[in-house]
Amino acid sequence: MDLLDIRNLTIELDMPQGRVRILDRVNLQLKSGEIHSIVGESGSGKSLLAKAIIGVINPAWRVTADRLWWNGQDLLAMDLKQRRAVTGRDMAMIFQDPAAYLDPNNTIEQQINEAIPTGDVTGTFLRRRMDRKTRAKQLLHRVGIRDHDMVLKSYPFELSEGIAQKVSIAIAVAHRPKLLIADEPTTAMEPSTRDQIQRLLTKLAVSQDMSVLLITQDVASILPATQNLTLLYCGQLMETGDARKILERPAHPYTDSMIRMSLQSHSDLPRKSRLPTLPGAVPTLRHMPIGCRLGPRCPYAQKQCVKAPEVSSREQQLFHCHFPLNEPES
Numbered sequence: 001m002d003l004l005d006i007r008n009l010t011i012e013l014d015m016p017q018g019r020v021r022i023l024d025r026v027n028l029q030l031k032s033g034e035i036h037s038i039v040g041e042s043g044s045g046k047s048l049l050a051k052a053i054i055g056v057i058n059p060a061w062r063v064t065a066d067r068l069w070w071n072g073q074d075l076l077a078m079d080l081k082q083r084r085a086v087t088g089r090d091m092a093m094i095f096q097d098p099a100a101y102l103d104p105n106n107t108i109e110q111q112i113n114e115a116i117p118t119g120d121v122t123g124t125f126l127r128r129r130m131d132r133k134t135r136a137k138q139l140l141h142r143v144g145i146r147d148h149d150m151v152l153k154s155y156p157f158e159l160s161e162g163i164a165q166k167v168s169i170a171i172a173v174a175h176r177p178k179l180l181i182a183d184e185p186t187t188a189m190e191p192s193t194r195d196q197i198q199r200l201l202t203k204l205a206v207s208q209d210m211s212v213l214l215i216t217q218d219v220a221s222i223l224p225a226t227q228n229l230t231l232l233y234c235g236q237l238m239e240t241g242d243a244r245k246i247l248e249r250p251a252h253p254y255t256d257s258m259i260r261m262s263l264q265s266h267s268d269l270p271r272k273s274r275l276p277t278l279p280g281a282v283p284t285l286r287h288m289p290i291g292c293r294l295g296p297r298c299p300y301a302q303k304q305c306v307k308a309p310e311v312s313s314r315e316q317q318l319f320h321c322h323f324p325l326n327e328p329e330s
């Protein structure tokens with residue numbers, strides 16, 4: 001059974017010109033212990049999807065789905081209290097900027113102590129205090145911080161970006177969540193720090209049997225151990241499935257362009273050479289194209305694309321495109 005099973009998740013909001021779908025029938029399935037990366041340009045709906053999973057969507061918005069199941073339970077059928085209990089117990093989230101997550105007024109020790117579940121420490125007051133300290137050190141060791149004494153007594157502003165992100169991961173995993181959502185955790189980090197954080201997330205997924213949903217704008221920043229990959233554009237699902245197959249033979253022109261863009265931005269391009277990004281810009285909420293929302297920017301678009309494509313499949317890839325690329329030769 002899938003740990004997370006999302007079918008046709010749609011989020012609509014009312015704007016002066018009418019109702020707009022900011023997430024349009026998105027599907028996502030996630031198994032226990034799986035690493036799944038979600039890629040898309042800014043404004044494609046990645047963070048909204050994460051918010052819908054953890055249940056922090058603006059109450060004025062209309063959230064509908066054929067299925068929004070967590071561990072076999074229907075999240076949409078739960079009241080706020082039940083939903084919070086499930087999310088608080090089973091899920092955790094980390095962000096691009098750990099400073100936004102850590103409390104600037106408290107030491108790291110105070111913040112880790114708060115995250116340690118009360119059930120992990122028992123006995124007298126002194127015993128509990130000692131147990132908390134031991135557990136805090138263990139958590140820091142688990143995220144690769146050796147100099148625990150120095151880090152525990154520090155305030156967030158005294159830590160480097162990489163250490164601060166490791167601390168935020170330690171806090172996030174203290175209650176042993178089943179799912180960690182990492183929203184651009186390595187964006188703007190220098191390559192060696194990025195590699196360390198990527199290795200850490202992969203190690204935690206394996207050692208804690210924890211699923212990781214990684215969100216990023218750049219295909220090159222997905223976790224190398226990503227099993228499944230999803231590409232979103234403008235609130236619509238473009239392509240999803242086995243990460244290796246998608247990267248080798250993308251079916252959707254959007255995936256193809258994201259891969260090319262990533263390859264070129266990470267290589268030494270001669271100055272002024274043209275990046276193979278798609279022409280044009282992501283449309284605003286006021287001007288959403290009908291049908292496939294990539295249509296106006298897609299080099300392969302034809303008349304048919306004003307009708308939203310049904311889902312098609314190829315081996316372990318699912319995609320929404322009338323004119324897929326890299327089709328097998330017949």
Ligand SMILES: Nc1ncnc2c1ncn2[C@@H]1O[C@H](COP(=O)(O)OP(=O)(O)OP(=O)(O)O)[C@@H](O)[C@H]1O
Binds near residue numbers: 043048285
């Ligand atoms: N509070 C809000 N009010 C109105 N529109 C919103 C709000 N939050 C998000 N949106 C819209 O929903 C769409 C998706 O936003 P989202 O934040 O999920 O994008 P994203 O893919 O995470 O982008 P980024 O990579 O920049 O974080 C965007 O068009 C955005 O303008």
